[in-house]
Amino acid sequence: MHEFALAQAVVAEVEKIVEKGYRVEKLRIYLGELQSVDREVFEQYVSMMLREVQENVDVEYVDEEAEFSCRVCGYKWSLSELELDEDEREAIHFLPEAVYSYVKCPRCSSRDYAIERGRGVRISIEYSE
Amino acid sequence: MSRHYTVLDPRLEGAKKMLSSVSRIIAVMSSKGGVGKTLFSAVFASIASRKGFRVGLLDLDITNPGLHVVLGIDPLSIQPGEEKGITPVSISRLEFMSTVFYTRDNPSPMRGTSVDNAIREVLAATRWSRLDILVVDTAPGLSDVAISTLEYFPGVEVVVVATPSRLSINSIEKLLKLLSEMKYKKYLVENMSSGNLLVDLARKYHTVYLGSIDYYREVEEYIGDIEKLVSSRFGRSVEEIANKIL
Ligand SMILES: Nc1ncnc2c1ncn2[C@@H]1O[C@H](COP(=O)(O)OP(=O)(O)O)[C@@H](O)[C@H]1O
Numbered sequence A: 001m002h003e004f005a006l007a008q009a010v011v012a013e014v015e016k017i018v019e020k021g022y023r024v025e026k027l028r029i030y031l032g033e034l035q036s037v038d039r040e041v042f043e044q045y046v047s048m049m050l051r052e053v054q055e056n057v058d059v060e061y062v063d064e065e066a067e068f069s070c071r072v073c074g075y076k077w078s079l080s081e082l083e084l085d086e087d088e089r090e091a092i093h094f095l096p097e098a099v100y101s102y103v104k105c106p107r108c109s110s111r112d113y114a115i116e117r118g119r120g121v122r123i124s125i126e127y128s129e
Numbered sequence B: 001m002s003r004h005y006t007v008l009d010p011r012l013e014g015a016k017k018m019l020s021s022v023s024r025i026i027a028v029m030s031s032k033g034g035v036g037k038t039l040f041s042a043v044f045a046s047i048a049s050r051k052g053f054r055v056g057l058l059d060l061d062i063t064n065p066g067l068h069v070v071l072g073i074d075p076l077s078i079q080p081g082e083e084k085g086i087t088p089v090s091i092s093r094l095e096f097m098s099t100v101f102y103t104r105d106n107p108s109p110m111r112g113t114s115v116d117n118a119i120r121e122v123l124a125a126t127r128w129s130r131l132d133i134l135v136v137d138t139a140p141g142l143s144d145v146a147i148s149t150l151e152y153f154p155g156v157e158v159v160v161v162a163t164p165s166r167l168s169i170n171s172i173e174k175l176l177k178l179l180s181e182m183k184y185k186k187y188l189v190e191n192m193s194s195g196n197l198l199v200d201l202a203r204k205y206h207t208v209y210l211g212s213i214d215y216y217r218e219v220e221e222y223i224g225d226i227e228k229l230v231s232s233r234f235g236r237s238v239e240e241i242a243n244k245i246l
């Protein structure tokens, strides 16, 4: 699964902090709607790999809705406004930027828009000495 | 007890993990487009694999990928696999990865930050086998993305491909200067040239001059057939160059 790679990346960041002698108190993982990772699979990988790094990390998952904004006409839209087929969704799952190959601004048809939120996986970490 | 808080892009550590199975990374760069980077990358990688090295080939020219064309791959009929990440496509003794498998050869217009995002994603997700060499084809130019991408590759060596036109020389010089400032190990390949016109320029920037490749008209006809390219006059010139750094 590709989710393995994403989980591995997250845990590698935690590991880096633990290796410096800190204790990770809280790991917040933001899951962007655009990438639509398989949450159940992803969570399993994260908790499996995290155990090897440090016991009892408080992990919180936060879903982030995707939002786009057009640089030409200023229109803002969400994923639900788009009609994507199965193949396109899968391509975007692997590479969120593939969205630029399939989606134009619903109002002015420009391809010059920003993914403002909800792209992929981001994290924040709280740790102590 | 002091508390710290940090927001991170996990893909940078992810990329390091994934690239830890690669011994040597060679990025092919140029200050201008159309100088033969993509052709050189594909043929160089194929020659290295024929010499018995385990070789990966990665297309990071995100908005204008071309390696699949040189290799003769239809991105609609073949897809990377999934095994603890994305596994590259195996083709003529190479492991090959490109974003073209996801854009499906549609235009992929992106600004610099999106290109950088796409590069980070590919590096964090692609699981290479144990490789002796990963050859990375890049987008031309002197943009921030072009240069900063190199930081994602531990110990990267850079092969600069250049043509000796007077208009190019000025921009090659800027690229070599930037690379020198970053202390990268670098080589220069002169392409589509009938002489060794860039030797002094290479020396000035402590760059190893690897040789010159002539313009061969038959190359055009062989695009898409990597076997033919490897055994062509172009391929033999690349082999001489490859022998110097493999
Ligand atoms: N030595 C050469 N002889 C003949 N044609 C060449 C040679 N090197 C490159 N080309 C041709 O030049 C064009 C540009 O090459 P390409 O590899 O796409 O450049 P880049 O990746 O630097 O933009 C292609 O059509 C390629 O076949």
Ligand SMILES: [Mg+2]
Residues within 6 Å of the ligand: B037, B038, B039, B061, B066, B138
């Ligand atoms: Mg190219």
Ligand SMILES: [Zn+2]
Residues within 6 Å of the ligand: A070, A071, A072, A073, A074, A075, A105, A106, A107, A108, A109, A110
């Ligand atoms: Zn618009």
